[in-house]
Each structure stands twice: as structure tokens, then as C-alpha cells.
Amino acid sequence: MLALDNGDKIQGDTTTASKVDYTIDGVVSSAIGQLADGQLPSSTGDLYTSGADGTVVASITLVNTNTSAESINLYLLPSGGTARRLIPKDMSLGVNYMVSYDGKRLIVMDDSGRIRMKAV
């Protein structure tokens, strides 16, 4: 989960505007709901602004609908503060790939349903 106070924002961007779908789900004042949806802009923009303290973002889902990979970014911007990165900087998201992020785990899945991993 990501906990937001009143006025805190989730922001994001990608290489190409309107090519990466996003949905944000969570809990506001004990009510589970879809908090926001749309497509990422090509420069840092607001995806969701919390309207109350104690707002919980339970998951953020991104899907690349473009025909080429996109470099994506997500940030937490505290009200009156500075944006902090939440995922790897300029993270490459392959064609049709999805990202699922819940504040604790970040998973990238390809269009065959396989989780991306790398042995190092």
C-alpha cells in the first residue's frame, strides 16, 4: 500500500503521451474504490490527488498499448514537498507489458503472462 495525506499526489510520465493506460485502486475513508484512471502524459503530470488524510493506494496498474517500449516513471509528491521516485528511473516497459505496483512489490508481466525476472 501507499498511504497518502490530504493533497499528496501520485504522478507519472512516459515517453509517448496517451500510450500507457493506468488505473489506481485503493481506499478512501473506509470505502474501497477506483481512485483514478487514464493514460500517462509525456511529461510529469498528476495521476491522482488525495482528498483526505489516510487515503490508501492499494495498487497501481500500467499497461503499454504502444507498438514500442515506453520509459515510464512514477512519483509520490507530498503536499508542499518534493516528488520522490517510486519505481526504477525511466523503467522500460515492453510492448503490451503491464506493471503492477502496490508499494511493496513491483511486478512486470509480459504478454504471455510471464513475470519478468533476471538472474544476476
Next chain:
Amino acid sequence: MISLDNGDKLQGDTTTASKVDYTIQGVVGTTLSQQANGQLPNSIGDLYTASADSTVVAGLTLVNTNTSAEAVNLYMTPSGGTARRIIPKDMSLGVGYSLIYDGNVMQVVNTDGEILYAISDTGRTAACVVAASDSYIKTQADLTCDGTDD
């Protein structure tokens, strides 16, 4: 999760000051909150100080915004006590990489969105190592290590 008493601290450092973003989320009392955010210092410094007993840190995220790898450290320092390491010492965080830690599991993700993992070849054939070293979770059949990487 990481449980903190009043005055306990989360501390951290990295090679280069102001190059690694951090955010800390958790529960104080019964309220979910964003507990702290900022950028790691280059010598051990306070990231968050609990102001009440039974404070819960549910998740801590680091992202390396530098153009070179950073050696990061995180500590839990009990009030009046000694700093104890909570992640590998001088852990290398690659350029752009993120680290997520919830007190139970630590996950490092590279800029291709791949979760980093290590494999050991102790007691395994070379074919097993090769078979397990591509970019995807292998099925049980793949891990029979029959010499083919299918």
C-alpha cells in the same frame, strides 16, 4: 513490517548525498500515513523517528537517481541503543534501480522492470544454471535440468 517504539529510528546512508530517493509508509496509532520522504545522506542519518510505541513501517522504497551505482545502507536504531543493519551491508543499487523493503522481503528491480535474483550452482549441473538464468520464471518441467533449456 518493521515495528518501532517511541524514539526508535530508521537511518540510512549512500555513497553520494542527495542521489537516492526514499519514501517510508506505515501506521501510527491506527492511522495509515506517509511517514517520511527525502534523499539519503552520504553518512548515516535519520530517515524517520517514531513518535509513539507500536509504530509500524509497512514499506520503504529507495530509488537510485544517480548515473552510477550507489552503495546503500539501512539501519534500525532503538532509542538509546545501537544501530542495527536491516539490509545487506553496502548493498549496490544500480543506476535507476529501485529497492522495496517491508521488513520481511526485499525486492530490487532494474530499469527493465526485472526483479533481480541470484542462483547458486552449488550441487547443480551447469545445465541447471543455464536453464534457470533466462529472463523468466521457469516451470517445474524446465527445472528438471535435463540439459535442455526449453
